[in-house]
Amino acid sequence: MKDFKDKILFVTGGASGAGLGQAKVFSEAGCKVVIADVRQDALDQATAYFRERNAPVHAIKLDITDRAAYAAAADEVEEVFGSPPQLLFNTAGVNTFGPPEASTYEDYDWVMGVCLGGVVNGMVTFVPRMIKAGKGGYIATTASMGGFFGGPMTAPYSAAKAAVINLMESYHLSLGRYGIGVSVLCPASINSNIHHATDTRPAHLSNTGYLVDDLSVKTLQTIYESGMDPEDLARWLKKGIEDEQLYIIPYPEDKETLERHFKQIVDSVLPVEADPEGVRKRLEAWGKARDVAIEAAKENPDEPLQPGFGRPRPELDWVKPIEMPELSAEE
Numbered sequence: 055m056k057d058f059k060d061k062i063l064f065v066t067g068g069a070s071g072a073g074l075g076q077a078k079v080f081s082e083a084g085c086k087v088v089i090a091d092v093r094q095d096a097l098d099q100a101t102a103y104f105r106e107r108n109a110p111v112h113a114i115k116l117d118i119t120d121r122a123a124y125a126a127a128a129d130e131v132e133e134v135f136g137s138p139p140q141l142l143f144n145t146a147g148v149n150t151f152g153p154p155e156a157s158t159y160e161d162y163d164w165v166m167g168v169c170l171g172g173v174v175n176g177m178v179t180f181v182p183r184m185i186k187a188g189k190g191g192y193i194a195t196t197a198s199m200g201g202f203f204g205g206p207m208t209a210p211y212s213a214a215k216a217a218v219i220n221l222m223e224s225y226h227l228s229l230g231r232y233g234i235g236v237s238v239l240c241p242a243s244i245n246s247n248i249h250h251a252t253d254t255r256p257a258h259l260s261n262t263g264y265l266v267d268d269l270s271v272k273t274l275q276t277i278y279e280s281g282m283d284p285e286d287l288a289r290w291l292k293k294g295i296e297d298e299q300l301y302i303i304p305y306p307e308d309k310e311t312l313e314r315h316f317k318q319i320v321d322s323v324l325p326v327e328a329d330p331e332g333v334r335k336r337l338e339a340w341g342k343a344r345d346v347a348i349e350a351a352k353e354n355p356d357e358p359l360q361p362g363f364g365r366p367r368p369e370l371d372w373v374k375p376i377e378m379p380e381l382s383a384e385e
Contacts, residue, residue, distance in 0.1 A: 092146075
């Protein structure tokens with residue numbers, strides 16, 4: 055996607071930090087911006103910024119873990135701008151730090167509920183609407199470099215971001231046939247206010263095994279203040295969307311770390327010689343599954359040839375079938 059003029063953008067966490075940086079950059083590119091955030095004071099300040107510039111903006115107070123509220127927000131976007139968004143940015147996130155062995159259920163429920171559950175809610179809420187609108191579009195989700203590695207102080211966060219990266223890969227493979235692109239932004243440090251994330255932690259999830267005090271907040275603030283400016287990060291995101299990159303990682307200093315990490319994974323794969331009979335059986339099983347799909351297609355020659363599993367219910371008529379273009383029913 056290269057033309058952003060008059061596109062509707064819905065960005066979560068849009069009232070500060072990375073989300074606000076995205077809202078500003080894409081507003082300048084011509085988007086009509088919907089900023090969703092859980093903090094009303096931040097929404098008010100962000101809205102004032104856009105209105106001072108006569109830029110189209112609409113603010114929605116939204117807890118992204120609340121599915122009913124998310125659906126209501128989607129309805130509100132359509133009422134205000136006449137259409138679902140063409141751009142969806144799942145950017146809101148939280149973090150808290152402590153040893154994995156000290157983690158509570160509530161630590162996981164809060165961090166994964168926002169960082170993973172909030173993304174799931176955004177995708178399930180908006181993707182069908184975007185497809186049915188038939189205007190194509192683009193989805194960008196902010197994960198983290200932390201999603202590629204475990205961490206001795208970030209277990210819930212790293213697990214959530216790893217899941218988000220994988221989730222976006224799946225949508226990337228599926229949504230292209232609807233004209234919807236997908237990117238996953240994987241930042242390292244950002245100059246944001248995420249060190250104050252625990253201020254928005256719900257009371258019913260307040261039980262934590264981590265020590266959060268003035269020292270921890272001040273230390274994190276020192277780290278994050280040296281991070282990439284949110285608007286600079288948003289410009290890299292814009293370029294990645296224009297280039298239709300799946301992964302957007304504007305942190306060259308982390309390349310060697312990624313190379314070492316994934317080399318360790320690749321080097322752990324056994325050679326074929328270690329289990330030749332197992333390899334043969336597994337490949338044969340896939341061949342048999344392919345034959346089952348071909349035989350089923352012969353009974354419905356007017357239908358596209360599809361895998362025998364993983365299909366949507368037929369009443370979801372807005373879902374395009376997953377075709378198997380390398381095969382034909384005559385094989």
